Amino acid sequence: MTTLRRIWLLILRLSGEDRRVVVFIVFLMLSSGFWLINALRSEYVSTISYPVLFINLPSDKVVSSEVPASIDLKIRGTGFSLLRYHWAEQLYPYAFDVTKMRRVFDGTLKGAYLVTRDYTHRLSDQLSSDIELVEMTPDTIYISFYDKMTRKVPVRFKGDITFVSQYNQTGEVQFMPDSVSVTGPEYLVDTLNAVNTEYRRFEQIADTIRQSVSLVQMPNVMLSNNNVNVMVPVEAFTEAAVDVPIVVRGVADKMVIKTFPAEVRVSYRVGISRFESVSSQHFLAVVDAAGFDSGNQVRLKVKLEGAPDFVYSVDYFPLFVDYLIERSE
Known part of the structure; x- marks a missing residue:
């Protein structure tokens, strides 16, 4: 049964024997439809979020976590055209080439930036021909560069364990692997003493624990492993x-x-x-x-x-x- 047929049956059920109600509802729906079509033919200004990404980053640097994943585009077009971008149109990210951005130096490379209006024509080409690009926000995008550092850091268990009566932990918590490689800005990586597991609570344990546990992810830092195998030796005590x-x-x-x-x-x-x-x-x-x-x-x-x-x-x-x-x- 089609959607229109369901709507029609619902109208009949609600109206009962009074056909005037049916006529009124039908004309109301038709007039609303004509009004909507006429409104969508008019021009409007709207703002959409356009995805972006940055390519060709320096291999010996890491970027700050403030790099935007999208920019706001103010666009003008008919209601029909704008609806595609708000509801149906899938937007493919625009790739900014970092090697072509303006560089900032302070003895060493510290960052790069671009002025979005310089990319007006290129981003306009990404839109359909009946859409006019009016404005872009922000007007400037800045990317900070930091020296990249990689070092091995031990894993540390975070959690609580309770045991069945007459049972207890009989040794240190063991990890496989017991350390992970951490890559990120030198000022962050150099201060890390350990990588914590996500908090886990084990209750009423009476046997050795063997489980895979996720590691806590840190902003702007990449781990060589996202999880580790944890072993907690447990046995009866005397x-x-x-x-x-x-x-x-x-x-x-x-x-x-x-x-x-x-x-x-x-x-x-x-x-x-x-x-x-x-x-x-x-x-x-x-x-x-x-x-x-x-x-x-x-x-x-x-x-x-x-x-x-x-x-x-x-x-x-x-x-x-x-x-x-x-x-x-």
């Missing part, structure tokens, strides 16, 4: 404890300090796969006796200075110990 001997440092000559107790109890959490590999030798409990005053200092503070990087939630007891000073011959 709680364990070892007795670690206390090492006394900074003892004066001919003096021996004994602590009571002689060991601290170190508790920690560790992944089940590495439970057997942990021993007291992986920890270092220290008492610093340098400069302490035996007359005023009742107890000595214990510091835990060494622990393997694959254990976590490390704690120890006691934090303070008694001591006995002995003179050696």
Whole structure:
């Protein structure tokens, strides 16, 4: 069923038995159509957005992000002609050749610019013959050039991870690749410390995470990879404890300090796969006796200075110990 037939049936349904309503609506539609056709024959001035691009850029430079993707053309023509550009006409970008633009130097090449009115005839040729180009905006287009720089930058994970009870992360987040090449203006690339992944949230995890994650895109900077593979090692953990001997440092000559107790109890959490590999030798409990005053200092503070990087939630007891000073011959 055609659209006109549907409209006609709708009119009949709305009008009911009164044919005068049908006649009125038909004449109203005809008069509106004649008015529209007559109006479209008149001339109007309108503004359209015309796409542009820039070619033959210097290979050792990058351009600023302010380079326009289009310019505004004020055009004059009949309503019929203008409708093509607002509704149906597909506009192909006009290519400005950067090598033919005016150059700006300050010791080195800093930029290039053009005056749009110099391109009036060329852009007019892109329009149909019944369209007159009246004006172009902006009147000047300037492109800034910056020295190009490429360097490798490490990838950094951004996100949050929660785990099922009795599970936890058992190692560093790993990436493949672990770094990406970044190309862009030297003043930007030289200050980058890392490229972040897009924020991801993983909840109630009970197994190792292996996923592809997108990298955060930065304006005016190009990355060698748009995403990386992320691996977060996860496994069940267990709680364990070892007795670690206390090492006394900074003892004066001919003096021996004994602590009571002689060991601290170190508790920690560790992944089940590495439970057997942990021993007291992986920890270092220290008492610093340098400069302490035996007359005023009742107890000595214990510091835990060494622990393997694959254990976590490390704690120890006691934090303070008694001591006995002995003179050696």
